[in-house]
Amino acid sequence: MYNSHTGKQSSRKSPIWKNLQGTPRQPTNVECGYYMIRFMRDIIHDPALAFEKKFDKKKEPVVYTQEHIDEVRLEWAEFVNKQLQNNN
Template sequence: MDSLSNRFVDEDMRNIVNTSIQMYNSHTGKQSSRKSPIWKNLQGTPRQQTNVECGYYVMRFMRDIIHDPGLAFEKKFDKKKEPVVYTQELIDEVRLEWAEFVNKQLQNNK
């Protein structure tokens, strides 16, 4: 779910994610019928306007996935549907949540 116009999945990143999933499954004792995850290129993900807000886009993607108990984000970001747009308000929501989290951590470490 790359928010830049380049939809190429870096092979190193793919290997890191695949290895992480394998390690998690091994650690939890979860058995999988597949050797590795199935990768899908979701073309309908929101595209950032510049190269400076990618971190907030990634955090917004993660937030959307975490708050979606049915894991229907694959359908949400399907290119066949109307593209999802992250408004400045949605990005600012993530910025505020992140700032509140960091502030709380700083207060706890005093």
């Protein structure tokens, strides 16, 4: 990406960006971090890379439930706790 922004030639092809209309929308402006982490988590945990089809729904967007967000909060808290324990 750096090369494409700076105009340098690379042996790699330029990235192809797609706007996915069905990506989850947060209900207010305080969940943005958790929504982004959950979205990235869904992409990383999808070995078939089918997230493009999942989130390209124009009529029916995917909705993250409170359980989805709580799962990310718990994983994040466990990670931070582990890091704090490893530093002591």
